[in-house]
Amino acid sequence: MTTxxxxxxxxxxxxxxxxxxxxxxxxxxxxxxxxxxxxxxAVLGENGAxxxxxxxxxxxxxxxxxxxxxxEGEVVHVENPAHARSLGIGMVxxxxxxxxxxxxxENVALALPGNPDLNKLAxxxxxxxxxxxxxxxxxxxxxxxxxxxxxxxEIIRCLLQNPKLLIMDEPTSVLTPQxxxxxxxxLRQLAAEGCSILYISHKLDEIQELxxxxxxxxxxxxxxxxIPAEETPKSMASLMIGKELPVPEHSVPGExxxxxxxxxxxxxxxxxxxxxxxxxxxxxxxxxxxxGIAGVSGNGQQELLYxxxxxxxxxxxxxxxxxxxxxxRDQPDRRRSNGMGFVPEERLGRxxxxxxxxxxxxxxxxxxxxxxxxxMIQFDKIAAFARKCIADFNVKCGGExxxxxxxxxxxxxxxxxxxxxLLAPKLLVVAQPTWGVDVGAAAFIxxxxxxxxxxxxxxxxxxxxxxxxxxxxxxxxxxxxGRLSPAKQxxxxxxxxIGVWMSGMWEQPAAGVAAHD
Amino acid sequence: MIRLERxxxxxxxxxxxxxxxxxxxxxIGGLLLFAFLGKNPLEGFKVFFINPVSDWYGxxxxxxxxxxxxxxxxxxxxxxxxxxxxxxxxxxxxxxxxAASAVALYFQEAEGAHVLILMVxxxxxxGMLWAAIPAFLKTRFNTNEILVSLMLVYVAQLLVxxxxxxxxxxxxxxxxxxxxxFEDSALLPLLSEDSRLNLAFVFALGALLAGYIFxxxxxxxxxxxxxxxxxxxxxxxxxxxxxxxxxxxxxxxAMAGFAGMSEVAGPxxxxxxxxxxxxxxxAIIVAFVxxxxxxxxxxxxxxxxxxxxxxxxxxxxxxxxxxxxNVFQGMLLMFLLGSDVLINYRVSWKExxx
Numbered sequence: 001m002t003t004x005x006x007x008x009x010x011x012x013x014x015x016x017x018x019x020x021x022x023x024x025x026x027x028x029x030x031x032x033x034x035x036x037x038x039x040x041x042a043v044l045g046e047n048g049a050x051x052x053x054x055x056x057x058x059x060x061x062x063x064x065x066x067x068x069x070x071x072e073g074e075v076v077h078v079e080n081p082a083h084a085r086s087l088g089i090g091m092v093x094x095x096x097x098x099x100x101x102x103x104x105x106e107n108v109a110l111a112l113p114g115n116p117d118l119n120k121l122a123x124x125x126x127x128x129x130x131x132x133x134x135x136x137x138x139x140x141x142x143x144x145x146x147x148x149x150x151x152x153x154e155i156i157r158c159l160l161q162n163p164k165l166l167i168m169d170e171p172t173s174v175l176t177p178q179x180x181x182x183x184x185x186x187l188r189q190l191a192a193e194g195c196s197i198l199y200i201s202h203k204l205d206e207i208q209e210l211x212x213x214x215x216x217x218x219x220x221x222x223x224x225x226x227i228p229a230e231e232t233p234k235s236m237a238s239l240m241i242g243k244e245l246p247v248p249e250h251s252v253p254g255e256x257x258x259x260x261x262x263x264x265x266x267x268x269x270x271x272x273x274x275x276x277x278x279x280x281x282x283x284x285x286x287x288x289x290x291x292g293i294a295g296v297s298g299n300g301q302q303e304l305l306y307x308x309x310x311x312x313x314x315x316x317x318x319x320x321x322x323x324x325x326x327x328x329r330d331q332p333d334r335r336r337s338n339g340m341g342f343v344p345e346e347r348l349g350r351x352x353x354x355x356x357x358x359x360x361x362x363x364x365x366x367x368x369x370x371x372x373x374x375x376m377i378q379f380d381k382i383a384a385f386a387r388k389c390i391a392d393f394n395v396k397c398g399g400e401x402x403x404x405x406x407x408x409x410x411x412x413x414x415x416x417x418x419x420x421x422l423l424a425p426k427l428l429v430v431a432q433p434t435w436g437v438d439v440g441a442a443a444f445i446x447x448x449x450x451x452x453x454x455x456x457x458x459x460x461x462x463x464x465x466x467x468x469x470x471x472x473x474x475x476x477x478x479x480x481x482g483r484l485s486p487a488k489q490x491x492x493x494x495x496x497x498i499g500v501w502m503s504g505m506w507e508q509p510a511a512g513v514a515a516h517d
Numbered sequence: 518m519i520r521l522e523r524x525x526x527x528x529x530x531x532x533x534x535x536x537x538x539x540x541x542x543x544x545i546g547g548l549l550l551f552a553f554l555g556k557n558p559l560e561g562f563k564v565f566f567i568n569p570v571s572d573w574y575g576x577x578x579x580x581x582x583x584x585x586x587x588x589x590x591x592x593x594x595x596x597x598x599x600x601x602x603x604x605x606x607x608x609x610x611x612x613x614x615x616a617a618s619a620v621a622l623y624f625q626e627a628e629g630a631h632v633l634i635l636m637v638x639x640x641x642x643x644g645m646l647w648a649a650i651p652a653f654l655k656t657r658f659n660t661n662e663i664l665v666s667l668m669l670v671y672v673a674q675l676l677v678x679x680x681x682x683x684x685x686x687x688x689x690x691x692x693x694x695x696x697x698x699f700e701d702s703a704l705l706p707l708l709s710e711d712s713r714l715n716l717a718f719v720f721a722l723g724a725l726l727a728g729y730i731f732x733x734x735x736x737x738x739x740x741x742x743x744x745x746x747x748x749x750x751x752x753x754x755x756x757x758x759x760x761x762x763x764x765x766x767x768x769x770x771a772m773a774g775f776a777g778m779s780e781v782a783g784p785x786x787x788x789x790x791x792x793x794x795x796x797x798x799x800a801i802i803v804a805f806v807x808x809x810x811x812x813x814x815x816x817x818x819x820x821x822x823x824x825x826x827x828x829x830x831x832x833x834x835x836x837x838x839x840x841x842x843n844v845f846q847g848m849l850l851m852f853l854l855g856s857d858v859l860i861n862y863r864v865s866w867k868e869x870x871x
Contacts, residue, residue, distance in 0.1 A: 333755030
C-alpha cells in the first residue's frame with residue numbers, strides 16, 4: 001500500500017453534483033468525487049449502482065443532466081470520446097473493442113488520430129509494453145491473443161496517448177491471479193509516474209490491495225468515501241450494498257450418490273477456426289457435489305459447454321453420459337428431459353430472449369413441465385411458474401409480463417438460474433454463474449447452488465472467477481488449451497496451485513510446479 | 518439540425534404507427550405523382566381510392582382481390598416470424614394453380630363436391646412441393662432460401678407458359694394459350710349472386726384465425742418466434758432449426774398454392790399464363806405492413822387490394838399506365854422501410870453546439 005505520488009494535492013478531476021436521469025431510472029444523483037494526480041481511485045458499487053454511467057459521462061459518451069465537471073481546475077463539457085482523449089482521458093472498457101482479423105498495430109492505429117506510420121507505431125508499442133511490463137507482439141493477429149493479452153492491447157492503446165487519467169472498467173474479471181498481479185504492478189507504476197486511475201470494481205479485496213481512495217456508489221448516489229486500507233471488506237460491503245455481505249454457508253459434503261455426468265474421452269475439433277479443440281476430456285460429477293472447472297477464458301470452456309448442452313452435439317454418443325444415458329448425440333431438449341439443466345454464460349440472446357416477457361422466457365426451457373396441452377401453451381400455468389421464480393429467487397422486476405431486457409444483468413441471471421433450479425434438475429451445468437452480477441445477487445446465486453447440491457443434485461460450474469470456485473466447489477479441475485486437469489478435492493489444493501495449472505502445467509511433478517513459482 | 522438518436526428501447530407505439538405513417542406518405546406521394554402527371558390530384562385520389570369501393574360490387578371485388586393476399590401473407594408470416602424468408606410465393610401460387618387445374622381438367626365430366634376438395638388438396642400440395650425445394654436445399658446444403666425460392670418463380674412462370682401452350686391448351690380454343698374453361702363442379706361457389714366473391718374468402722378468414730392461433734397460442738408458433746428474435750436462444754432451448762425451416766416454407770407454400778387454386782377455380786375459371794397478378798410478391802408487402810400479425814394482414818390485404826382496383830380505375834378513367842399499381846405498392850414498401858427507422862431511433866431537433 002503506497003500513498004498517492006508526489007503533488008498529491010493537485011486535483012486532476014473534480015465532479016460536483018453530477019446527475020443523470022434516464023427515462024425510467026435516475027442513474028446518478030448528485031454525485032461528487034475528486035481524483036488527485038497520481039491517485040488510484042476506486043469507484044465501488046454493485047451492478048446497476050451507476051458506476052458505468054458516471055464513467056461514460058467522464059469519457060464523453062453520455063452527457064450529465066446537471067452538475068459540473070472540472071478538469072485540472074477548469075470547468076469542461078466533454079463532447080465525445082475524442083474530446084476526452086484530447087484532454088488526456090483514456091478508458092479501457094470491460095468488453096474489448098478490437099478487430100479480431102487485424103493485428104495489434106493495425107488495431108492500435110485505428111484508434112489514433114490521423115494516419116500513423118505502422119512501423120514506427122510498432123516500435124512505440126514495443127517501447128510502451130516493455131516500460132510497463134505489458135508484453136505483447138505488435139505483429140500478432142488479435143484473434144490469436146488471450147483475453148489478458150487483448151486487455152494489454154487496450155491498455156497500450158490508451159497509454160500511447162499519454163493519458164493523465166486512465167479509467168479501468170472491471171479489468172480483472174478475465175484474468176488469472178498471476179495476470180492480476182502483473183496488471184496491478186503496471187497500474188502502480190503508472191500512478192507513480194503521475195497518471196491518475198479511476199478503477200471500477202465490485203471486488204473488495206482488489207480495491208483494498210490497489211486503491212488509495214474509494215468512492216462508494218449505491219443506487220446512483222454516493223454513500224461514502226473511504227480509504228480502503230483502513231477499512232475491512234465487511235465495512236466496505238455494507239457501504240456498497242447497505243447491509244453486511246452474506247457469505248454462503250457451505251455445509252460439509254454429504255454422502256456422494258450416483259454418477260450423474262460422465263465424460264469419456266470427449267474430443268471435438270472446433271468448427272470455429274479461432275476456436276479451441278477439445279482433447280480427451282474425462283470427468284465425473286456425482287449426486288451431491290459441485291465440481292468447479294477453472295481456466296482462463298478461451299481455453300475450451302465455450303466448446304465444452306456447447307458439447308455438454310447439446311447445442312453442438314457430438315458424433316460419439318458415449319462421450320457424454322447424463323444420468324446413465326449416453327447423450328453425446330442428443331439435442332438440448334432430449335438432455336433436458338433426461339434431467340439436465342443448463343445455465344449459459346450469455347443471458348440475453350441465449351439464456352433468454354431479450355424482447356420476450358419473463359413468462360415467455362420461462363417457457364423456453366420449462367415447456368416440458370406440463371405447460372402445454374395438445375401443443376397449445378397454457379399461459380396461466382406458465383405465468384404462475386414465472387411468478388414463483390420471481391418470488392423465490394428474489395428477482396427485481398416490474399412483473400412477469402415485462403421483457404427480459406428490462407432487467408439488470410444480476411436479476412436476469414437470478415431469473416434464469418431460478419427457472420433451471422425450479423425444474424428440479426438432477427444435473428445442473430452452469431457457466432459463469434455470477435459474471436457481472438452484483439455482490440448481493442452473486443452471494444444469493446452461490447447459496448442457491450450450494451443448497452441445490454445439498455439437496456442431492458450434481459452440479460458442474462465452469463467459471464473464470466477463482467474465488468467463486470473456491471467458495472462453492474467440492475472438487476476443482478482446470479481446463480487449459482482444450483485439455484482438462486484431474487480434479488482435486490478443495491482441501492488438497494489452493495489458489496496458487498490452480499493458478500499455475502491454468503497455464504496448462506499440471507502434468508509435471510510437484511517440483512516442477514515449485515520451479516515455476 | 519435534425520438528428521437521429523437511438524432509443525433506449527425499441528418503441529412499441531412506433532412499430533404500429535410506422536405502417537400508418539407509411540400509408541400516409543404513400544397517399545401524399547400519390548397525390549404528388551398525379552399532379553406531376555398533369556392530373557388533378559383530388560380527382561386522382563377519388564378515382565384511385567374512393568370510386569372502386571363506392572358500391573357493393575366494388576366492395577365485393579375488393580374482398581375478392583384481398584383473398585389471395587390474405588392467404589399468402591398469413592402463410593408467409595408464419596415463416597417470416599422465424600426469419601425464414603420465402604420470397605417465392607408467386608411461383609408456389611402458380612404451381613398450386615397448375616395442380617388444381619390438372620385435377621379440374623381430369624375430372625371434366627364429374628359431378629360432386631369431391632372435385633373441389635381434390636382441387637384444394639392438389640393446390641396446397643403443389644405449392645408445398647414448390648416450397649419444399651428451397652426447404653430441402655437449405656436444410657441439406659445450407660443454401661439461401663431467398664435466392665432459391667425467388668429463382669423458382671421464374672421456373673414456375675415458364676412451366677405454366679409451356680403447359681398452356683402445350684399439354685393443357687384448350688383443343689377448341691383457337692390456339693389461345695389457355696386451358697379449357699372449368700365445369701361448374703370445379704368452380705368455387707359464389708357467396709352472393711351479384712358478385713364474383715366466392716368461398717375462398719371464407720377460407721381466407723379461417724386461415725387468418727388459424728394463423729393467429731398458431732402464432733400466439735401454440736408452442737410451435739412460440740418456437741418460431743423465439744428463433745426469429747434470438748437464434749441462439751432457440752438453439753439453447755433445443756428447438757430444431759430444420760423443423761422451423763420446413764414449417765416456415767411449407768406453410769407459405771401451402772397457402773400460396775391454395776391461393777392459386779382459388780384463382781383458377783374462382784374469377785378465372787381456367788388456367789392461363791397470368792394465374793397471378795403478382796399476388797405472391799404483393800403479399801410480402803402485406804405481411805410486413807401488417808407486422809406479421811394476422812389482424813394486421815386482414816387490413817393490409819384490403820389496402821393492397823384497393824391499390825389493385827384503384828390502378829385499374831386509373832387506367833380506365835385517367836389514362837394512366839397499368840404500372841401505376843406497382844408504383845403505389847413500391848412507395849408503400851419503401852416508406853414502410855423508411856419509417857421503420859423510427860422504431861429504434863427518434864428524431865431530435867437540436868441546435869448544433871459550437
